[in-house]
Amino acid sequence: RTSIASRYETVYRSTTAQEEAALNVATAQEADAALCPLQDASLGSLTVYVVPETSSVLPQGISVYVGKHRSALVRAGGSLVTLRARLRQLTQVMSFTASSIATALSDRMPDSQLSPDARRHLKSSLGTDTCPSPIPWPRGKPSGSADPKSHDVDWDIEDAVNRYVQPVLDKLSLVANFSVDSQILYYAVLGVTPRFDKETSSFILSAHSLPHVINPVEARLGSSAASLYPVLNFLLYVPERSHSPLYIQDKDGAPVSTNAFHSPRWGGIMVYNVEAPGSPQASLPLHVDVDMVRVMEVFLAQLRLLFGLSREELPPDFLLESPGNEGLADWELDRLLWAHTVENIATVSTTLTSLAQLLDKIGNIVIKDDVASEVYRAVASAQSAMAKLATGHLHSAFQASKEAVTSSERAFFDPSLLHLLYFPDDQKFAIYIPLFLPMAVPILLSLAKIVREARQRKKEPTKMD
Amino acid sequence: FQDQAEQFFRSGHTNNWAVLVCTSRFWFNYRHVANTLSVYMSVKRLVIPDSHIVLMLADDMACNPRNPKPATVFSHKNMELNVYGDDVEVDYRSYEVTVENFLRVLTGRIPPSTPRSKRLLSDDRSNILIYMTGHGGNGFLKFQDSEEITNVELADAFEQMWQKRRYNELLFIIDTCQGASMYERFYSPNIMALASSQVGEDSLSHQPDLGIGVHLMDRYTFYVLEFLEEIHPASQTNMNDLFQVCPKSLCVSTPGHRTDLFQRDPQNVLITDFFGSVRKVEITTETVSLDSDLAGFESK
Numbered sequence: 001r002t003s004i005a006s007r008y009e010t011v012y013r014s015t016t017a018q019e020e021a022a023l024n025v026a027t028a029q030e031a032d033a034a035l036c037p038l039q040d041a042s043l044g045s046l047t048v049y050v051v052p053e054t055s056s057v058l059p060q061g062i063s064v065y066v067g068k069h070r071s072a073l074v075r076a077g078g079s080l081v082t083l084r085a086r087l088r089q090l091t092q093v094m095s096f097t098a099s100s101i102a103t104a105l106s107d108r109m110p111d112s113q114l115s116p117d118a119r120r121h122l123k124s125s126l127g128t129d130t131c132p133s134p135i136p137w138p139r140g141k142p143s144g145s146a147d148p149k150s151h152d153v154d155w156d157i158e159d160a161v162n163r164y165v166q167p168v169l170d171k172l173s174l175v176a177n178f179s180v181d182s183q184i185l186y187y188a189v190l191g192v193t194p195r196f197d198k199e200t201s202s203f204i205l206s207a208h209s210l211p212h213v214i215n216p217v218e219a220r221l222g223s224s225a226a227s228l229y230p231v232l233n234f235l236l237y238v239p240e241r242s243h244s245p246l247y248i249q250d251k252d253g254a255p256v257s258t259n260a261f262h263s264p265r266w267g268g269i270m271v272y273n274v275e276a277p278g279s280p281q282a283s284l285p286l287h288v289d290v291d292m293v294r295v296m297e298v299f300l301a302q303l304r305l306l307f308g309l310s311r312e313e314l315p316p317d318f319l320l321e322s323p324g325n326e327g328l329a330d331w332e333l334d335r336l337l338w339a340h341t342v343e344n345i346a347t348v349s350t351t352l353t354s355l356a357q358l359l360d361k362i363g364n365i366v367i368k369d370d371v372a373s374e375v376y377r378a379v380a381s382a383q384s385a386m387a388k389l390a391t392g393h394l395h396s397a398f399q400a401s402k403e404a405v406t407s408s409e410r411a412f413f414d415p416s417l418l419h420l421l422y423f424p425d426d427q428k429f430a431i432y433i434p435l436f437l438p439m440a441v442p443i444l445l446s447l448a449k450i451v452r453e454a455r456q457r458k459k460e461p462t463k464m465d
Numbered sequence: 466f467q468d469q470a471e472q473f474f475r476s477g478h479t480n481n482w483a484v485l486v487c488t489s490r491f492w493f494n495y496r497h498v499a500n501t502l503s504v505y506m507s508v509k510r511l512v513i514p515d516s517h518i519v520l521m522l523a524d525d526m527a528c529n530p531r532n533p534k535p536a537t538v539f540s541h542k543n544m545e546l547n548v549y550g551d552d553v554e555v556d557y558r559s560y561e562v563t564v565e566n567f568l569r570v571l572t573g574r575i576p577p578s579t580p581r582s583k584r585l586l587s588d589d590r591s592n593i594l595i596y597m598t599g600h601g602g603n604g605f606l607k608f609q610d611s612e613e614i615t616n617v618e619l620a621d622a623f624e625q626m627w628q629k630r631r632y633n634e635l636l637f638i639i640d641t642c643q644g645a646s647m648y649e650r651f652y653s654p655n656i657m658a659l660a661s662s663q664v665g666e667d668s669l670s671h672q673p674d675l676g677i678g679v680h681l682m683d684r685y686t687f688y689v690l691e692f693l694e695e696i697h698p699a700s701q702t703n704m705n706d707l708f709q710v711c712p713k714s715l716c717v718s719t720p721g722h723r724t725d726l727f728q729r730d731p732q733n734v735l736i737t738d739f740f741g742s743v744r745k746v747e748i749t750t751e752t753v754s755l756d757s758d759l760a761g762f763e764s765k
Contacts, residue, residue: 219515258751262749263479263747265590296755311751414574
């Protein structure tokens with residue numbers, strides 16, 4: 001039975017002079033930036049500054065401000081009880097809640113208890129690769145697709161990836177390694193014919209036709225042929241002139257502001273409409289310079305969702321600072337790590353239990369030495385991860401849990417552990433009896449004869465003359 | 466509330482895989498290859514991509530020296546439908562189709578040098594369709610005329626898959642003689658099984674073609690395919706209809722099915738949950754706000 005107990009260790013102290021100075025600025029953002037170098041910024045830790053009720057650093061009506069790093073500002077107000085409740089809620093938001101841990105353990109829990117969020121994000125997976133370097137995880141794959149007769153699309157993807165995507169991936173590099181490829185696909189087919197809407201004189205893709213868009217495109221992406229690891233595809237679709245402009249409508253028929261949708265565990269698609277040329281005589285193909293910032297805003301949002309970084313509903317007096325170009329705040333990374341560490345440890349325990357059951361069942365399976373050593377390593381790492389998790393050392397706990405999962409997967413998926421050895425007893429008899437019975441008959445008869453003669457010789461006294 | 470109720474009945478899968486296995490060799494077992502290729506074509510039509518299909522054919526009928534129409538495999542007499550078109554990707558061919566390789570594909574215990582197209586890279590949100598055809602008996606299925614896989618081994622392989630959460634739901638279809646014996650021993654959750662005949666019955670073939678000289682299809686698969694012709698990616702047809710396919714009057718054998726291990730009611734299981742690849746999508750409503758003026762190259 002799986003159960004989790006959590007504990008928060010709190011240390012109270014008064015502010016230092018430097019911190020006072022940092023808090024004495026006009027806006028919360030500046031305070032956050034100034035306080036950052038003064039903190040103990042280790043993974044898993046949080047610093048909360050309680051400011052007086054009258055302080056102006058927090059905007060009006062906001063009593064909790066969560067920064068980009070690992071700190072928050074809370075306005076003291078009302079009684080200690082309300083303050084404590086607020087602090088508790090804050091710490092849960094910034095680290096983990098019962099439901100986020102339940103999500104991590106989702107395959108051990110009955111389906112009905114899960115929120116839809118739980119199914120959306122990528123599970124941490126290490127595949128069956130046995131390469132000794134840190135295990136690569138998802139490959140981001142932005143793709144553009146267009147009709148070259150009418151649009152000459154120019155997208156500076158390399159620059160955009162370096163500027164906007166790479167910082168996010170660098171931050172997530174603790175969790176896994178990523179590689180990014182991009183491609184341009186010409187003459188890609190949507191698979192669904194968009195409907196023409198006379199009122200807005202545009203083409204509409206309704207919400208229920210979206211699921212059918214992905215598959216015809218995916219067959220041509222070729223991304224999955226290249227890699228053994230999960231691939232996240234981000235596709236920017238420039239509709240052909242005959243279907244421009246193309247808008248996505250949600251279930252209620254309202255247009256979607258981002259003009260994009262995503263699919264859990266797969267990636268996202270965004271439709272990029274190109275301005276129609278002023279005069280019909282404009283020469284084709286039109287040169288299109290894709291506005292990468294707009295595109296990246298959507299792609300990064302989709303990336304966040306696919307990683308499980310969704311924002312929960314918070315009371316109106318909470319203000320969460322947007323992480324901006326970094327893509328995710330430090331405390332969001334912490335949230336991911338808490339959940340992933342728990343998930344890894346749970347995976348290790350299931351894998352090793354299942355392996356033990358398999359070995360119990362097939363008595364005559366051969367365990368190679370390296371498989372055995374992987375199992376020992378997995379157990380040791382998992383125990384160390386659990387110990388470190390209990391003391392709150394998130395970074396080392398996560399590393400240990402990652403090692404544990406790698407070792408346990410290597411042990412479980414070792415090609416030598418294939419049990420083809422099901423020999424039911426009746427088959428054993430059926431095979432061996434026809435072989436041995438005919439041979440056994442003369443042997444047994446001769447043995448019987450020898451025994452009989454030996455006994456007779458003993459009985460008869462030797463004739464003596 | 467309507468939304469929540471819908472979600473409760475819908476499957477929780479995000480991707481689809483298919484493992485299609487033909488286990489018999491030799492020219493007179495043409496129909497088994499035609500069976501498998503026809504299911505392959507249907508599954509591709511319902512848009513499961515080749516990268517998610519593991520196709521195992523134990524013998525090459527299209528380029529068999531005895532094939533009077535080379536490079537074709539017909540599934541309907543009078544050569545109406547060539548299922549070996551331009552677009553067939555066979556992953557395990559000829560002597561590579563062995564019990565060992567099949568079990569390796571299912572359990573994932575594959576040597577590291579295996580190319581990606583030969584692997585079943587499913588995860589805990591994959592719905593897998595497994596179709597097997599060939600010659601079988603009570604409790605076993607014959608591979609290549611030289612070895613067998615027993616129902617116990619198959620059940621154990623599925624259990625190994627479940628332990629590692631390599632599937633969300635699994636649909637197992639088998640078209641052999643005494644096919645129902647193969648699913649008798651399953652004990653892992655979320656498996657639904659269909660077979661073309663009960664224990665003690667033989668599954669029969671459908672049409673001989675005088676031009677090619679062999680039987681082209683088996684009855685059960687023929688009627689299943691007729692049923693699948695009506696299905697398109699947006700169909701709402703459910704599994705109960707598939708259970709009715711090929712009654713005894715048409716099939717001569719009695720098809721069977723097993724749903725006790727399956728959590729959802731077959732009424733709520735769409736055919737496209739297994740045969741098609743309908744993705745779950747969500748509209749993206751959030752964006753991240755980016756500052757385009759920042760010099761991104763000086764990232765930390």
